[in-house]
Amino acid sequence: MLKKILSNFEWKRSADKFGPKRLVVFVVNSECTKVVVLNRCNDKVVIEETLMLPKWDVENPETSLAAFKRDYQIDAHYCSVVLQLDKEQVRVLNVPRNDLRDNLGAAVFELMGSDDSQAVVFDYDETQASTAVVPVFAASLPLDEAEGFREEVVDALMQPVSLDLSTSVILNFVKKIAGGGEDYSSFFYVGDVSSVFVVFRKGSPVLVRHFGTGYRHVIESICQEFGFNENMALDTFFTNSFDFSTSMRRFTPWFHQLGICMDYVERHLHGRVRTMNVYGLGSRSKFFCDSLQSRIKREVNVLKTSDLLADYVEGEVDDAQAEFFIAIITAVEVMLGGLSK
Amino acid sequence: MSLDLSFWEPPDWKRETRVNPLFWVFVAVVIGVGGLSIGLTVALQRATELGAQHDMYKIDMARISAQYNGVEKSKKLYQSIEKGVLLNLRERVARRRAMAPTLSKLFKMVNDDIVFDALSLKGVETVGQKGASIKSMRYSLIVSGTVFGTDSEDKLSEFQQLFKDEEQGFGESMLSSEVTQIDSSGEESGVAKTVFTIKSEFKEK
Structure with missing residues (x-):
């Protein structure tokens, strides 16, 4: 009780009118929980701490947020959560402009096929609102899940800031780095357990696709096929010292889906995607990029994580921190979002 | 512009912002x-x-109580009161009485042309020397009257000289003497009149 009263005192917090000065981000996926604590320093953020914790299970009190906070001494008042689900519902909906003002919420609900048990959020780029069909981005999540995480955060005496799906986080980040310029450009994020494919047309995303497959799954299959342990598989995967083309056959559907997306852009939107920008920790493997290039028959351009984050993060981003890519860019969005306004 | 696809409402940062x-x-x-x-x-x-301050104006209660409680002390007090008040009064009355013959003798010697209208004699007490039981007295004498005749100034100065005379008047004990001629008229009709006032001060002999 006393703790709850004390938590209401403002001196425990650290925020100004632009946003929090200190933030902890939890990336929750089916295997583990990634935690990053960041501080804001002028117009950049400083990575203070990165942690890899067991899976955050709402049912199990030992792996609740309050337990994590206590056991690992996570010291921050503001908390953001990113959900990395196997099946994420983030879509681009083409809504006629007439629907924008009247009843956009109902239209989005209908197009997403959601019922009352789902929480749906949507947003659209107002600069695109002059066209006849406006791309509206919508994400949905079971309502009790969103509320459950919120309660967890409040129980851990933290202030909830944002709950995002990893796809929408990636979408926002790619929107920043894509810019205008070319007609069509595509970005493929290869994370550990998920990957996101976004196609841009003149600085606005036209296609968003989420895959529940990441480089971790590739490594699992390598372990199974060659009998490596995990560390060895990781080493060989990233140092490009071994040919894994046989084990990559399992992931043919993954690359095939990417090809379908490319085709969709060509047939329906009448544009050609010439290069694919690949980033994320999975793109560090030359072997992976080569096999991707041979599959989709497009030029593959590898973007370095440290270069991507150089504008926002103070200091170098090393390999270990690149794994926390989604957490870092979520924090960047929350902490530096207010400064740019 | 980034898309806001968060399922939670962000906190109101303005409300969070306060001086620590x-x-x-x-x-x-x-x-x-x-x-x-x-x-x-x-x-x-x-x-x-x-x-x-307390030390400076300290009242010695022991001394006072001893003074008032002792019989001898109260006797002494009574004596001092008698000496200071009663005897002094008596002496003053006696002195005034003694002064009266001197004055009446003086007025008889004054020129016939001077007629007195009023005379007042007041004793003004002066602060005497410290420790003296009887204080020395100072008197103020105001005489007003009319001078008949033409040479009124000569007659008045003659009158003043009489007061200052060593043997019959007051002599050196006369402190000051001031003549004020209020009106002089009647020179044309033959009977000259001058109304005057003399203020003089003197101490006891």
């Missing part, structure tokens, strides 16, 4: 300590001041 309350606590402590120290300094200063 620790700062106000610090300010309050500084003011409190400062006020206390000033107050204590003033109180101490006042106390020492009062103590010094």
Whole structure:
């Protein structure tokens, strides 16, 4: 009780009118929980701490947020959560402009096929609102899940800031780095357990696709096929010292889906995607990029994580921190979002 | 512009923004300590001041009680009162009586042309020497009257000289003498009149 009263005192917090000065981000996926604590320093953020914790299970009190906070001494008042689900519902909906003002919420609900048990959020780029069909981005999540995480955060005496799906986080980040310029450009994020494919047309995303497959799954299959342990598989995967083309056959559907997306852009939107920008920790493997290039028959351009984050993060981003890519860019969005306004 | 696809409402950062309350606590402590120290300094200063005053005007109760309780002391007090008040009064009356013949003798010697209208003699008590039981007296004499005849100034100066005379008048004990001629008229009709007032002061012989 006393703790709850004390938590209401403002001196425990650290925020100004632009946003929090200190933030902890939890990336929750089916295997583990990634935690990053960041501080804001002028117009950049400083990575203070990165942690890899067991899976955050709402049912199990030992792996609740309050337990994590206590056991690992996570010291921050503001908390953001990113959900990395196997099946994420983030879509681009083409809504006629007439629907924008009247009843956009109902239209989005209908197009997403959601019922009352789902929480749906949507947003659209107002600069695109002059066209006849406006791309509206919508994400949905079971309502009790969103509320459950919120309660967890409040129980851990933290202030909830944002709950995002990893796809929408990636979408926002790619929107920043894509810019205008070319007609069509595509970005493929290869994370550990998920990957996101976004196609841009003149600085606005036209296609968003989420895959529940990441480089971790590739490594699992390598372990199974060659009998490596995990560390060895990781080493060989990233140092490009071994040919894994046989084990990559399992992931043919993954690359095939990417090809379908490319085709969709060509047939329906009448544009050609010439290069694919690949980033994320999975793109560090030359072997992976080569096999991707041979599959989709497009030029593959590898973007370095440290270069991507150089504008926002103070200091170098090393390999270990690149794994926390989604957490870092979520924090960047929350902490530096207010400064740019 | 980034898309807002968060399922939670972000906190209102303006409401979260406040001056750190620790700062106000610090300010309050500084003011409190400062006020206390000033107050204590003033109180101490006042106390020492009062103590010094108390020492200066200390009333020796032991002495006073001894003085009032003892029979001899009360006798002495009575004597001092008798000496200072009653005897003094008697002596003053006696002195005035003694002065009266001198005055009446003086007025007989005055020129016939001077007619007195009024005379007042007042004893004004002066502060005498410290420790003297009877204080020396000072008198003020105001005489007003009319001078008949033409040479009124000569007659009046003659009258004043008479007062200052060593043997019959007051002599050196006369302190001052001032003549005020109020009106002089009737020179044309043959009977000249001058109304005058003389204020003079003298101490006892």
